[in-house]
Amino acid sequence: MGEASRAITGSVILSGNVSNYKTGDPMPCITIFNRDLGIGVTIDMDGNYEIELPAGRHDLFVQGVGLTDTKRQILLHTGGALDIELEEQVYELDELTVSSERIANVRATTMGVQRLKLAAVKNVPTAFGEIGILRIVMSLPGVKSVGEVSSGFNVRGGSTDQNLILFNEGTIYNPTHLFGFFSAFNPDVVSEMELYKSSIPSKYGGRISSVLDINTREGNKEKLTGSASIGLLTSRLSFEGPMGKRTNFLLGGRTTYSDWILKRLPEKSGYKNGKAGFYDLNAAVNHRFGERDLLTVNGYFSHDRFSFNEYDKYAYQNTNASAKWRHIFGPETVGNFSAGYDHYGYTTTESEQEEIAYDLSFRINQYFAKADFTWKPHTDHEISFGYNGTFYDLMPGKYLPHRENSLIVPDIMQKERALESAFYVGDNWDITDKFSINAGIRYSLFNVLGPRTYNLYVSDELPSLETVTEEVSGSEVLKIWHGAEYRLSTRYEILDNLSVKAGFNTMRQYIHKLSNTTIMSPTDTWKLSDVNIRPQTGNQIAAGIYSNLMNNNLELSLEGYYKTMNNYLDYRSGAELAMNHHIETDVLETKGRAYGVEFMIKKPGGKLNSWVSYTYSHTQLRQKDLRIAEPMNGGDWYVADYDKPHELKFVGNYKFTRRYSASLNCDYSTGRPVTLPVSKYWYNGS
Numbered sequence: 001m002g003e004a005s006r007a008i009t010g011s012v013i014l015s016g017n018v019s020n021y022k023t024g025d026p027m028p029c030i031t032i033f034n035r036d037l038g039i040g041v042t043i044d045m046d047g048n049y050e051i052e053l054p055a056g057r058h059d060l061f062v063q064g065v066g067l068t069d070t071k072r073q074i075l076l077h078t079g080g081a082l083d084i085e086l087e088e089q090v091y092e093l094d095e096l097t098v099s100s101e102r103i104a105n106v107r108a109t110t111m112g113v114q115r116l117k118l119a120a121v122k123n124v125p126t127a128f129g130e131i132g133i134l135r136i137v138m139s140l141p142g143v144k145s146v147g148e149v150s151s152g153f154n155v156r157g158g159s160t161d162q163n164l165i166l167f168n169e170g171t172i173y174n175p176t177h178l179f180g181f182f183s184a185f186n187p188d189v190v191s192e193m194e195l196y197k198s199s200i201p202s203k204y205g206g207r208i209s210s211v212l213d214i215n216t217r218e219g220n221k222e223k224l225t226g227s228a229s230i231g232l233l234t235s236r237l238s239f240e241g242p243m244g245k246r247t248n249f250l251l252g253g254r255t256t257y258s259d260w261i262l263k264r265l266p267e268k269s270g271y272k273n274g275k276a277g278f279y280d281l282n283a284a285v286n287h288r289f290g291e292r293d294l295l296t297v298n299g300y301f302s303h304d305r306f307s308f309n310e311y312d313k314y315a316y317q318n319t320n321a322s323a324k325w326r327h328i329f330g331p332e333t334v335g336n337f338s339a340g341y342d343h344y345g346y347t348t349t350e351s352e353q354e355e356i357a358y359d360l361s362f363r364i365n366q367y368f369a370k371a372d373f374t375w376k377p378h379t380d381h382e383i384s385f386g387y388n389g390t391f392y393d394l395m396p397g398k399y400l401p402h403r404e405n406s407l408i409v410p411d412i413m414q415k416e417r418a419l420e421s422a423f424y425v426g427d428n429w430d431i432t433d434k435f436s437i438n439a440g441i442r443y444s445l446f447n448v449l450g451p452r453t454y455n456l457y458v459s460d461e462l463p464s465l466e467t468v469t470e471e472v473s474g475s476e477v478l479k480i481w482h483g484a485e486y487r488l489s490t491r492y493e494i495l496d497n498l499s500v501k502a503g504f505n506t507m508r509q510y511i512h513k514l515s516n517t518t519i520m521s522p523t524d525t526w527k528l529s530d531v532n533i534r535p536q537t538g539n540q541i542a543a544g545i546y547s548n549l550m551n552n553n554l555e556l557s558l559e560g561y562y563k564t565m566n567n568y569l570d571y572r573s574g575a576e577l578a579m580n581h582h583i584e585t586d587v588l589e590t591k592g593r594a595y596g597v598e599f600m601i602k603k604p605g606g607k608l609n610s611w612v613s614y615t616y617s618h619t620q621l622r623q624k625d626l627r628i629a630e631p632m633n634g635g636d637w638y639v640a641d642y643d644k645p646h647e648l649k650f651v652g653n654y655k656f657t658r659r660y661s662a663s664l665n666c667d668y669s670t671g672r673p674v675t676l677p678v679s680k681y682w683y684n685g686s
Contacts, residue, residue: 026046034053035059111559115193118193134175141600155209156197162538170321171366193213202441219240220242247287253282277305280303292327296326300319312348314349320340322340335372340367343363358408361398367390368388394415447477448530452478463584489502502542561594588623594617599615608654
């Protein structure tokens, strides 16, 4: 073994990488441990580990779900590096399997975090036989949706736009296909996903409720392979393999032929003549320049189209492209550098009456660059620091005649441009064997950029066209919003299988969704904070107790939280959201609060793999601006329209043999608030 750059009195440091023997993919969710000493470590999401051991001879056991258990006999004199390759398990073992996720339930400092490998949840039953990434996310405690099939999800009382969805470092603005039936992510290419509900790492920002980070697999490094599948509504095709000794690739595609299901709807539904479909494409190339450098290039494109008749047509698309370079500077320091481009846009066409036929479109382009470093100066400290930058180029709307015979007057809104920057630093500090703390700070700046024209309003009245004091034109930086975000979480281990945790975090969000529905819709638009629209802010306090029973085969957790939200955008009566050149005159900055308790029992291994959870929660809003003449509910708290107090979920899979298994997915919840109609009227035959 090579000599390490440092030595610790009475002990040495062993580090390395754990990968799949056949594909070369990094292997997170693995544990390395010494049974005699009771020392174990968790592999990080890049497959790296570092363990402190006394000098001498050791037997190291390496285990993980779905992998063949292995043992390494080593003789340590000084620190060094040991890379480990693992094989997939092709037969069932009766002996105990320990995974890093189970140890992390008690020992990790973070809380409110769910890490899932797609291989571990591939048997979760979903609609039409398709593995739905978002369906799996919605089966977790604290995650809710407003309907059985709906776009978007709500995390711990937050709205659907308060979740940051990352796919290979890029941002996804609409994460579903086909009215919410399918997620936008092809399950054949996805490797793992992480959902942060609290204890959000300092490197993440831009949303105030949660972060969902999804990554694709690395392609097979040994041989060319492929797979294909045909379902009721979709078909999938993927290829992967080596391109030389140091390069490998992964390609995936998915399409649908769902028009037939609309043809079978009753005539009176109005959708019998409708059409709907989507396709998405994924591509990834990985190249290793050496043991220290890995370059990954990812591309993603998706397109949806649907129509309820021959005159009303809708289409929207996501595009992401990114490049990520990972460099190991030494045993203590790793750097990840990434840059990319994200796009989301939609077009709506109405052509039933030729003289008023129109096309309505929206788009957002963003360019990002990130530099993230992990430095481990001591076995008790893991320091992360870096920079994130995002440039926004947003077209709020174009309203154009559909054909030359249309009498529609063209209307194009001003572009919105902004630069969001953030610097962060965090430290995961093991103060003692039982007590750990993870603290961080992130400072973000949001520069509102010109050129554009905006209004100034009377300060003691709500913005309206009657209270305009001045129209201002600017070409450079029009406004700078900035502020610090604090992250703190602690863990105290009462027993080897029992710990308590507590945490606090603050977040800032500079982009807002404008929608007249509680779900995410393809026709939603997004609005950047500007001179008149302030950023959203959120604070969350959480605490919980965590225990592993039955030799780590059963995980229990109980978490409680209280969250506040500021500057959440609600709408005035009669608000116009589409093509509104001065949206600040139709929105209200609202306060929010959410609180709840989440209980979860999870059995992650063995023949029975399942979890059951219960969540009690409430989400309330309040209009306390003194300028509002008639605030909702008289200025007191009122429930949000996505509030569902009770929710009970069960996900289970039982393996009879290696080839046969049965799965069950259940979800019970109380209803949402509803405003009942008191009358109806007819106009023009409708």
